[in-house]
Amino acid sequence: MALIELNGIEKVYRTKEIETTALENINLTVDKGEFVSVMGPSGCGKSTLLNIIGLLDKPTKGTVKLLDTDCSLLGDTALSHFRNANIGFVFQSFHLIPSLNVAANIELPLTYRSGIGAAERRRRVDEVLERLEMTHRKRHLPSQLSGGQCQRVAIARAIVGQPSIILADEPTGNLDSTMGAEVMDLLHDLNRKDGITIVMVTHNEAQAQQTDRIVRFFDGRIIS
């Protein structure tokens, strides 16, 4: 069953006389439970693609269908709710909120969800903390954590709302190889045990080889 369906996606950035075509006629389908890696040289449009799948950006042309919903038609509020319910983001530079401690960072997606009380939120946060073995860092601020720990917290935040899709943009890009490997194990674990569909951008061929499928990009197009 197709969870992500991109049809004829085109993304053109217009900035003062310069037009950049970041994506050109992209057709891509990702099935439920798949772990797909996206590879390609710098500037070829990988992040742009992820942002469009993640409903953070709108394509210039084409349609995005997630979980059988045509998201091109949704307004800001509906898109926000859709992201909140179905998508978890993991970024290269973690993007934790510096003023919030680990628990509060992880809780973030739940605070934007209606009908879930404080006690339930705390319970779920504790659950993912336990799973990612970060319970002892619960009250720490991001600035007090190592890069690897930050990325674990970021992953905890991405999964706390039990999304069906994780979008990871170079999740190991800022980590050394040991910590990178740990993060990869975590993602595989989430994919296998929880059936979460993952689309991951990576520059690491070895990591890509471990995933179900590699989508290769060049200059805004899929080449294989």
Add this chain to the structure above:
Amino acid sequence: MKNKILQIIYDLRTQPVIGWVTIIGTALSIFLIMIVVMMQQISILSYAPETKRDRMLYGLHIHIEGDGNETGSSALSYNLAKQLYGDLDGIEDISYNSEWLTPTDAKGTTGKPYTVDLHKTDDGFWRVYEFNLLEGRYYDAAEVAAGRKLAVITEKTARKLFGDENAIGQHFMLDHNDFEVIGIVADVSKFATMAYGEVFAPITSESWSEIFGDIGVAMLVKPGVDFEHIRNQVKGRYAVVDGELAADGRQTVYHEAPYDQETIASGVGGSNITPDPDSGRYTRYVIYAILLIVPAINLSSMLHSRLRRRVNEIGIRRAFGCTRKRIIKDILSESFIITLIGGVIGLVSAVIFASYYGGLFSDFGTASVRPSLSMLIRFQTFAFALGACFILNIISAAVPAWQASRLNPVEAINTK
């Protein structure tokens, strides 16, 4: 809520200058507004002995045009006061008392001469106002009619005249006349301009002519009766007086009498002009607007720079499902907390300031007149301060919050 407070603490730690300037700026703005509000409240709101200001109407002077005797404007004779204001429909009680105070030399058992503010009143005075009678009693209608030399004096006056002795039943000299003290009341603030006095004695209706005199009328309107209803009757009485004056070519000029507390507070001005409480109100609104808008512009740019450091955070929140509306709501409520902190500081400083520098508030220009804390600390003051904080917050935070909500999430996330 807890996270918002943590965020504020974090902001104060990481950007102390911007944070504290914001709080102090807010405090200053609320401080200035509260000073103006308190000045206004002291002149309008009820406190002892003027406890029913919202139901009071005052008939003060009359303005007469024409040739010959008794033209111009002045306070009323007892007869004219009665003719204009006596037995009106909708009045619960009325007092005829001297419109102005007479500084009068007094001498008691201490032997030290002391100048008191003498307020001559009838017995109704004790009913339209609510004095705090500490000891003794007030004089009654019969005693006033008989012109008895009795006096109700304030606590402070009692001390000045009789020292530690019990003042009740004591005699003292008031401008070479012997008076007996029958009652002692709590001191009256000079802010209670209509009821103020240090010595109260029965008014003698010695009017020096038919029209002018020294009487002012204080009326307590029945609850629920429209002031216009009273004014319309008074207008009719003026017409009657006009009929009597027409014979010798004179006529009254009606200046919207009687006056309510707000009109009195805005300054009745000359006795021959129509007072305009609206002008005072508009001036006040303009002052409030300036006191809110000027700091709001400043606070707005402060908030803007605080938010600029948090663009990345806003992008992240958007990615995890925060709607635009929620961004606006969160920024407004976070900045409201800061505004409230500043507001509390401003309000407290204003109360402290006002109770020490009360002279600023009074028409008397004497620094010794201090508003009491109970005049300053009242529900309306807090409500107004809260309202001012709210408005200040809305006008200072609305634009930055709206801008933050319109940020492109992708660009926001990629902002360092």
